Amino acid sequence: MANTIQDLYQKYLATSHQIADIRYATAVLEWDQETYLPSKGAAARSRQLATLSEMAHKLSTEKVYGDIIEELLATGRLTGKELINVELSKENFDRQKKIPSKFVRELSESISGAYHLWIEARRKNDYDIFEPALNRLVKLKQQEAELLGYENHPYDALLKDYEKSASVKMLDNLFEAMTAPLKELLKKVLERGSVNDDFLRQFYPKQKQWDWGIYLIKELGFDFEAGRQDISEHPFTTNFSALDVRITTRIDEHDFANMNWSCIHETGHALYEQGLPYEDYGLPSGEYASLSIHESQSRFWENCIGRSKEFWQYYYPELQKHFPEQLGNISLNDFGKAINKVEPSLIRTEADELTYHFHIKIRYIIDKELIGGTLSTKNLRERWSELYKEYLNVIVQDDNTGCLQDVHWSHGSFGYFPTYSLGSFYAAQFWEKIKEDQPNALIDVQNGNLKDILAWLRKNIHSRGQQCKSSEALCEKVTGKPLHTDAFLRYLNEKLL
Amino acid sequence: MANTIQDLYQKYLATSHQIADIRYATAVLEWDQETYLPSKGAAARSRQLATLSEMAHKLSTEKVYGDIIEELLATGRLTGKELINVELSKENFDRQKKIPSKFVRELSESISGAYHLWIEARRKNDYDIFEPALNRLVKLKQQEAELLGYENHPYDALLKDYEKSASVKMLDNLFEAMTAPLKELLKKVLERGSVNDDFLRQFYPKQKQWDWGIYLIKELGFDFEAGRQDISEHPFTTNFSALDVRITTRIDEHDFANMNWSCIHETGHALYEQGLPYEDYGLPSGEYASLSIHESQSRFWENCIGRSKEFWQYYYPELQKHFPEQLGNISLNDFGKAINKVEPSLIRTEADELTYHFHIKIRYIIDKELIGGTLSTKNLRERWSELYKEYLNVIVQDDNTGCLQDVHWSHGSFGYFPTYSLGSFYAAQFWEKIKEDQPNALIDVQNGNLKDILAWLRKNIHSRGQQCKSSEALCEKVTGKPLHTDAFLRYLNEKLL
Numbered sequence: 002m003a004n005t006i007q008d009l010y011q012k013y014l015a016t017s018h019q020i021a022d023i024r025y026a027t028a029v030l031e032w033d034q035e036t037y038l039p040s041k042g043a044a045a046r047s048r049q050l051a052t053l054s055e056m057a058h059k060l061s062t063e064k065v066y067g068d069i070i071e072e073l074l075a076t077g078r079l080t081g082k083e084l085i086n087v088e089l090s091k092e093n094f095d096r097q098k099k100i101p102s103k104f105v106r107e108l109s110e111s112i113s114g115a116y117h118l119w120i121e122a123r124r125k126n127d128y129d130i131f132e133p134a135l136n137r138l139v140k141l142k143q144q145e146a147e148l149l150g151y152e153n154h155p156y157d158a159l160l161k162d163y164e165k166s167a168s169v170k171m172l173d174n175l176f177e178a179m180t181a182p183l184k185e186l187l188k189k190v191l192e193r194g195s196v197n198d199d200f201l202r203q204f205y206p207k208q209k210q211w212d213w214g215i216y217l218i219k220e221l222g223f224d225f226e227a228g229r230q231d232i233s234e235h236p237f238t239t240n241f242s243a244l245d246v247r248i249t250t251r252i253d254e255h256d257f258a259n260m261n262w263s264c265i266h267e268t269g270h271a272l273y274e275q276g277l278p279y280e281d282y283g284l285p286s287g288e289y290a291s292l293s294i295h296e297s298q299s300r301f302w303e304n305c306i307g308r309s310k311e312f313w314q315y316y317y318p319e320l321q322k323h324f325p326e327q328l329g330n331i332s333l334n335d336f337g338k339a340i341n342k343v344e345p346s347l348i349r350t351e352a353d354e355l356t357y358h359f360h361i362k363i364r365y366i367i368d369k370e371l372i373g374g375t376l377s378t379k380n381l382r383e384r385w386s387e388l389y390k391e392y393l394n395v396i397v398q399d400d401n402t403g404c405l406q407d408v409h410w411s412h413g414s415f416g417y418f419p420t421y422s423l424g425s426f427y428a429a430q431f432w433e434k435i436k437e438d439q440p441n442a443l444i445d446v447q448n449g450n451l452k453d454i455l456a457w458l459r460k461n462i463h464s465r466g467q468q469c470k471s472s473e474a475l476c477e478k479v480t481g482k483p484l485h486t487d488a489f490l491r492y493l494n495e496k497l498l
Numbered sequence: 499m500a501n502t503i504q505d506l507y508q509k510y511l512a513t514s515h516q517i518a519d520i521r522y523a524t525a526v527l528e529w530d531q532e533t534y535l536p537s538k539g540a541a542a543r544s545r546q547l548a549t550l551s552e553m554a555h556k557l558s559t560e561k562v563y564g565d566i567i568e569e570l571l572a573t574g575r576l577t578g579k580e581l582i583n584v585e586l587s588k589e590n591f592d593r594q595k596k597i598p599s600k601f602v603r604e605l606s607e608s609i610s611g612a613y614h615l616w617i618e619a620r621r622k623n624d625y626d627i628f629e630p631a632l633n634r635l636v637k638l639k640q641q642e643a644e645l646l647g648y649e650n651h652p653y654d655a656l657l658k659d660y661e662k663s664a665s666v667k668m669l670d671n672l673f674e675a676m677t678a679p680l681k682e683l684l685k686k687v688l689e690r691g692s693v694n695d696d697f698l699r700q701f702y703p704k705q706k707q708w709d710w711g712i713y714l715i716k717e718l719g720f721d722f723e724a725g726r727q728d729i730s731e732h733p734f735t736t737n738f739s740a741l742d743v744r745i746t747t748r749i750d751e752h753d754f755a756n757m758n759w760s761c762i763h764e765t766g767h768a769l770y771e772q773g774l775p776y777e778d779y780g781l782p783s784g785e786y787a788s789l790s791i792h793e794s795q796s797r798f799w800e801n802c803i804g805r806s807k808e809f810w811q812y813y814y815p816e817l818q819k820h821f822p823e824q825l826g827n828i829s830l831n832d833f834g835k836a837i838n839k840v841e842p843s844l845i846r847t848e849a850d851e852l853t854y855h856f857h858i859k860i861r862y863i864i865d866k867e868l869i870g871g872t873l874s875t876k877n878l879r880e881r882w883s884e885l886y887k888e889y890l891n892v893i894v895q896d897d898n899t900g901c902l903q904d905v906h907w908s909h910g911s912f913g914y915f916p917t918y919s920l921g922s923f924y925a926a927q928f929w930e931k932i933k934e935d936q937p938n939a940l941i942d943v944q945n946g947n948l949k950d951i952l953a954w955l956r957k958n959i960h961s962r963g964q965q966c967k968s969s970e971a972l973c974e975k976v977t978g979k980p981l982h983t984d985a986f987l988r989y990l991n992e993k994l995l
Contacts, residue, residue, distance in 0.1 A: 022549035025542070030526050041724040042742030045522070045779060049738070052519035056553060227538040241546070245539030282542060 021283025023057040025241040035233045047113030055106040089285035112413045119411035128400040136378040156372045160416040163292040190343045198339035205257045214264040236263040238270035243279040269302030276463025285467040296424020305432045315449035345393040347402040359392040364418040429489035434480045518780025520554040522738040532730045544610030552603040586782035609910040616908035625897040633875040653869045656913040660789040687840045695836035702754045711761040733760040735767035740776040766799030773960025782964040793921020802929045812946035842890040844899040856889040861915040926986035931977045
């Protein structure tokens, strides 16, 4: 780069870094809110978050920043990573620019309010408490969709916050392709009769679960000098740089599975964040590719590895040492069956790998209908029950195990849910490719050697950040094929039949 | 207020609140840095803090904010609390305005760097590692003094960050007034012979200390719904609103006193913050009066109450129940003597109530000399030893127990130390007044009833925020007398002789 371009790029870097600083600061405040905030501190925290969101948005839509980006592109002389970064920043700038900062503040404040009402509604098991706030959020998100613009469906505009190239059309096709084969597979699996998993719901003491979780997280490769684990109501991963990645878990003393697989799931997210190039802090090349790719990492570790018989061939004896009373007399075979038990149920986060995707499809349908204006929040409870009957043949008994079970909508996240299914599809494609590139992969897992698999992910996925510009392009580059559901269906059939 | 003034005041409120939001967000990031930050996350955290500091400074010196303040004052129609708030905001605006935002960022970054070098220097017990960073900070603070302006001594300009009406002249007088009587008292106390406090350094298990600390903090009136306690390397108090106050402690299993009185000290700070009017969030009337007043609260609880025989008449049996092995055979009388043992020593934070103020005087002298340019950081180690010999007649053995012992300078805090002594002076004056207003105060303490004393502090000190405009004015209003050292000397003589 010539001198003037270098100067200009330095200015671009400086502002990009500052925007990242404020966004990461916001994430610190959110992390604290979910882990340590005393109850009376909630109101002030909401306004602090709103102010930071507004400031980050203001800075990232300032004319001078846009001008630097335009000027850099106009030179026609940027190449490689620099070009990609500036192009992606332009995309982001143009998108952000369509939303006024005041709107960002209003949305942030509405979200804080909605979140606290959701908490209260959960406490009283009564959706009606949450409904007015949800209605308000839906209206704001519809407004956001109009501000952002779209061609076919307002939901398309919102999807792009989570998955740039997703659309109603694309998702309709994928969910369509998935539904019949999964229904067929479910039927076959259920015909085989029931599986006993009661022993997973014995008494597992809190401290022992915590110790086991920390052990497992370390084994998976989480760097505790560049992150930590804490307790929160709902497990999540966040980060304030690639060298400061925070995961959380929750512990139910009568449910070992919940803690164990949430630990593996969040560690999957965390390994991705810790593998992003720290030197590209605050730049697209230093940020995760998309939420679907993020979910591919968490769901890869949680399911492809963490529910495989090879993984437990190595770790089950270790687990038995941690819980001799609970698991000493349970065979590896019985354990393996229990942790892969398929059973239609009411709760998404506790669902098996198969029925999980019906939970997602239901949320996708409701998302679309709410944002499309064909479903009113007043009728959400009934619509929820109807869809659970249709897809999972289960009867919803109350709001907490029904339409109040997910935190996402209270966070204003409409368009997030589909990325969970996309994540599973990507994970299966990556897993096939890993086994092709590393024929010893399964033997490695059997021997407790997870390093080579992590190295593959680091090289092919993590270190690239957004350099492929989209999830699909990354998938094509890495696997040679576009996103599809076949690998996932193959994976599931092989495992469950 | 007429409508236009009301509109204007609303605008003033909105910006004041936003500035507070960013400052409190900064405090959250700092709290996390001291409690939970993983080691590799330090560098990114430094730049996030620098960006937030710069943004807060920019917002608080924006012309439009200054204009609103001027306009409001020009109406001549503000009264009461509104008038005081706007007047104090103007003072603050004018002061901030003298410092460029770039300088704020540079200082923030230098402080982060210096802090990490101080940590490393402590680890290696070698001041030379920290010296260049300290030298850089001194230069920056000298520059800051020049930017702020002063009449007599550059240190005067810096003092005002901590204590608005303090000056070298005022402090010289106070420390002068204190020195001879304290030396005289020290001589008398030491002539009485030695006191045994070995039992305070038995093994006190970590968890039991923690439990005792939490019990005590609650007894003192800390509201755990509006705050929490965590562990950090150096105990501190911070807050993100009056309803979110965080204190920290540290636990040394061979030093009960350290944890116990640091808990009481920080709780004293916290009770002040929790007692500030939440409805005045972000306004001078909702903020602490000054650091000296803050220290008066912590030192009042730590010493006037927490080292009194009346307090332990009630709480010692409870303490013995928590530590039967360690204290079961120690009489209340021996315990009371041990916790008030006077002995010249090297470490400020472990010093008794008497010699403590010589530690402060030494730091005050060095502060003045460094900022005045008559002492080079290269000669700090020697100067430190010389002063410890002069005032405390002790020989400094190494840097960790010498000039590296305090974190303050690495935080860029020059002018902070004197507030510790001022805090003790104010505490003694308030304590005399409390006993005058509540003749039963000591009996209340004996009965474990601390509520009325806290109520007095809430009414007379906490709820006023900065409404008296200065510590001295507050002191005059509350006690009817200006700041002086007599009450403190009376208090100490009565206790120790």
